[in-house]
Amino acid sequence: MKNDWYKDLVVYQIYPRSFMDSNNDGIGDLKGIISKLDYIKSLNVNAIWLSPVYLSPFKDNGYDISSYKDVSPVFGTNEDLKELFDGIHKRGMKVIMDLVINHTSDEHMWFKESSKSKDNEYSDYYIWADGVDGKEPNNWESCFGGSAWCYVEARDQYYLHLFSKGQPDLNWKSPKVKKDVFDMVRWWCEAGVDGFRVDAISYLEKAPFDYSPNKPNAMGYSFCMDICSGRDNTHSLIKELRKIFDEYNVMSVGEVSVSSPEELYKYSSDSRKEFNMAIPFIPPVVEVDTWSVSKMKADIKASYEILKEDGCWARFLSNHDKPRQVSLYGDDKEYWKESAKLLAMITHLLPGTPFIYQGEEIGMTNIYYSDLNQYNDIDTKNFFDHEIAEGKSEAEAFKRCQLISRDNARSPMQWNDTKYAGFSKNNPWLGVNENYIKINVKAEENDSTSILNFYKKLVSIRLSNEALKRGKLEFLFENSPTIFAYKRVLGEEEFVCISNFSESIETIDFPFSNYSVLLNNYDENLLTQSNTFKPYEAVLLKRK
Numbered sequence: 001m002k003n004d005w006y007k008d009l010v011v012y013q014i015y016p017r018s019f020m021d022s023n024n025d026g027i028g029d030l031k032g033i034i035s036k037l038d039y040i041k042s043l044n045v046n047a048i049w050l051s052p053v054y055l056s057p058f059k060d061n062g063y064d065i066s067s068y069k070d071v072s073p074v075f076g077t078n079e080d081l082k083e084l085f086d087g088i089h090k091r092g093m094k095v096i097m098d099l100v101i102n103h104t105s106d107e108h109m110w111f112k113e114s115s116k117s118k119d120n121e122y123s124d125y126y127i128w129a130d131g132v133d134g135k136e137p138n139n140w141e142s143c144f145g146g147s148a149w150c151y152v153e154a155r156d157q158y159y160l161h162l163f164s165k166g167q168p169d170l171n172w173k174s175p176k177v178k179k180d181v182f183d184m185v186r187w188w189c190e191a192g193v194d195g196f197r198v199d200a201i202s203y204l205e206k207a208p209f210d211y212s213p214n215k216p217n218a219m220g221y222s223f224c225m226d227i228c229s230g231r232d233n234t235h236s237l238i239k240e241l242r243k244i245f246d247e248y249n250v251m252s253v254g255e256v257s258v259s260s261p262e263e264l265y266k267y268s269s270d271s272r273k274e275f276n277m278a279i280p281f282i283p284p285v286v287e288v289d290t291w292s293v294s295k296m297k298a299d300i301k302a303s304y305e306i307l308k309e310d311g312c313w314a315r316f317l318s319n320h321d322k323p324r325q326v327s328l329y330g331d332d333k334e335y336w337k338e339s340a341k342l343l344a345m346i347t348h349l350l351p352g353t354p355f356i357y358q359g360e361e362i363g364m365t366n367i368y369y370s371d372l373n374q375y376n377d378i379d380t381k382n383f384f385d386h387e388i389a390e391g392k393s394e395a396e397a398f399k400r401c402q403l404i405s406r407d408n409a410r411s412p413m414q415w416n417d418t419k420y421a422g423f424s425k426n427n428p429w430l431g432v433n434e435n436y437i438k439i440n441v442k443a444e445e446n447d448s449t450s451i452l453n454f455y456k457k458l459v460s461i462r463l464s465n466e467a468l469k470r471g472k473l474e475f476l477f478e479n480s481p482t483i484f485a486y487k488r489v490l491g492e493e494e495f496v497c498i499s500n501f502s503e504s505i506e507t508i509d510f511p512f513s514n515y516s517v518l519l520n521n522y523d524e525n526l527l528t529q530s531n532t533f534k535p536y537e538a539v540l541l542k543r544k
C-alpha cells in the first residue's frame with residue numbers, strides 16, 4: 001500500500017445521533033448506520049469518520065467519554081460496532097474513529113477515583129490546583145465560556161476543564177495517563193480501525209498556572225488558544241502517538257486550534273511526523289463574523305504554500321461544529337442548488353483529502369428554531385448567556401445563536417418526506433428541519449439534476465484523476481473578490497475549476513476554447529462554456 005494512501009480518500013463524516021434511528025427511540029444508532037451503508041457507498045466515497053459512539057453521559061454529545069472501549073447503549077453494542085466495521089470494510093471503505101484524549105467525562109472511572117483524594121492511584125490523572133484567596137487558581141476561561149476551573153470538596157481543590165465542567169482535562173504529565181491512553185489506542189488499532197480523527201489535540205500541554213492573559217471579549221475559545229494551544233510538549237506527545245499509528249498503518253487527522261499557517265505546518269507536515277493532515281478549528285462565531293471569499297482564498301493559498309512540498313490538508317467546509325455550509329458560505333434560498341454545488345466543487349477539486357459532512361450532499365440548510373429551549377448544544381446555550389452578559393438584548397442574543405449554533409449541523413438527516421424525515425418514527429432528540437419535504441435523499445435520488453447526484457459525479461471524477469488528487473495547485477484571478485478559480489496540473493494533465501462565488505453576473509476572460517467542460521453546476525450537459533458566468537456558476541474544465 002502506498003504510504004500516502006490517505007490522499008486517495010474521500011471521507012464521509014457521520015454524526016451518529018442524527019444519522020439514522022433503527023429502534024425508534026428518537027436517537028440515531030449503529031444499526032441505523034449499518035442500514036445506510038449502501039447509500040454511503042453510492043456516493044462513491046471510500047472512508048467513513050464516525051463521531052464518538054463510546055459510553056458517555058452526553059453532556060457534550062459524546063465528546064465526553066466515560067469508557068473508551070465500550071459503545072454507548074444509546075447507539076448499540078460493541079458487536080454492532082464490529083458488524084459496522086465489517087460492513088464498511090466489505091464495501092471497500094475505511095473506518096476512521098474519533099479519538100478524544102485531551103479530556104474524559106467526569107463520569108469516567110479515572111475521574112471518579114481522582115476526585116476522591118490527593119493520594120490514590122488516579123489522583124494525578126487530571127489537572128488539580130489549589131484555590132487562591134478562596135477563589136479559582138487563575139482567570140482561565142473554558143472554550144465554552146465561564147471559568148475553566150471547578151471546585152471539588154473532597155480534595156479541597158479545583159480541576160481544569162478547557163471545555164464543559166463534565167469534561168475534565170487529562171494530565172499528560174502523568175506517565176500512567178500516557179500509558180493507559182496509548183494502550184487504548186493500540187486496542188482500537190487491533191480492532192480494525194483504519195484511521196483516527198483526534199479531537200482538540202493541540203491542548204494537551206497546559207501553560208504554567210501563573211500565566212494569566214487579559215480576557216479577550218470573544219468567547220473562551222480564543223482564551224484557551226492563548227493559554228494552552230500548540231505548546232512544545234504537545235508536539236512531542238503527538239509524535240509518540242504517530243509512532244503507534246505508523247505501526248498499524250493507520251491514518252490520522254488532528255483537530256487543532258492554530259493561529260497561523262506556520263502552526264498548521266507543525267501538525268500536518270510529512271517530515272515532522274505528527275498527523276497526516278489537520279482540521280483547523282475556527283470558532284463558529286469568528287467564522288460567521290469574519291469570512292469572505294477573499295479571505296477563504298487567501299487562507300487556502302497560505303496553507304497550500306507552506307505545505308505543498310511536505311504535507312496534506314483535510315479539505316472541508318462542514319462538520320458537526322459549524323453552521324451548514326450552504327447557509328454560511330452560499331445562498332440557502334434563490335441559489336440554493338447552484339451554490340451548494342459550487343461549494344462542493346471548490347472542496348473536491350483542491351489538493352487535500354475531501355471530507356463530506358452528513359446531509360451536505362443533499363444541501364441541508366441551517367435550522368432556525370424559534371425558541372432557545374429547542375436547541376440542545378451546550379455551546380449555544382452558553383453563548384446566549386455570554387451575549388446577554390455582554391449587554392445584548394434577548395432578541396439579539398437569540399438571533400446570533402440561530403446563526404452560529406452547532407445544532408444547525410446536528411438536526412436529523414433528511415431521508416424522505418415522511419414524518420420526521422424518515423430518520424425515526426418517534427420524536428427525534430433534536431427537531432427536524434421543516435424543509436425536509438423538499439430537501440431529502442429520496443427526492444434527490446430521483447432527480448438527475450440534484451445536489452446529491454452532482455456529488456456522486458464529482459467524487460468519482462476526483463478519485464479517478466491523479467491530477468486532482470496529487471497535482472500542483474495554481475491560483476487564477478487571484479485578486480478577484482468574486483472569482484474563485486484554480487488549475488490542477490500533473491505532467492501533461494491540466495484541470496481548471498472556475499467559479500463565480502457571488503450573486504452577480506461576472507464576465508471572465510479565459511481561453512475556454514482550449515478546454516472541454518467536464519462539469520457545470522447549472523447545466524450538466526453543457527459542452528462549451530461561455531465567458532459570462534451566472535450567479536454561483538461553476539465549471540470544471542479539462543485541457544484538450
Ligand code: NOJ
Pocket residue numbers: 060063064100163199200255320321
Ligand atoms: C471538538 C469537537 O469537534 C467538539 O464537538 C467538542 O465539543 C470539543 N472538541 C470538545 O471535545
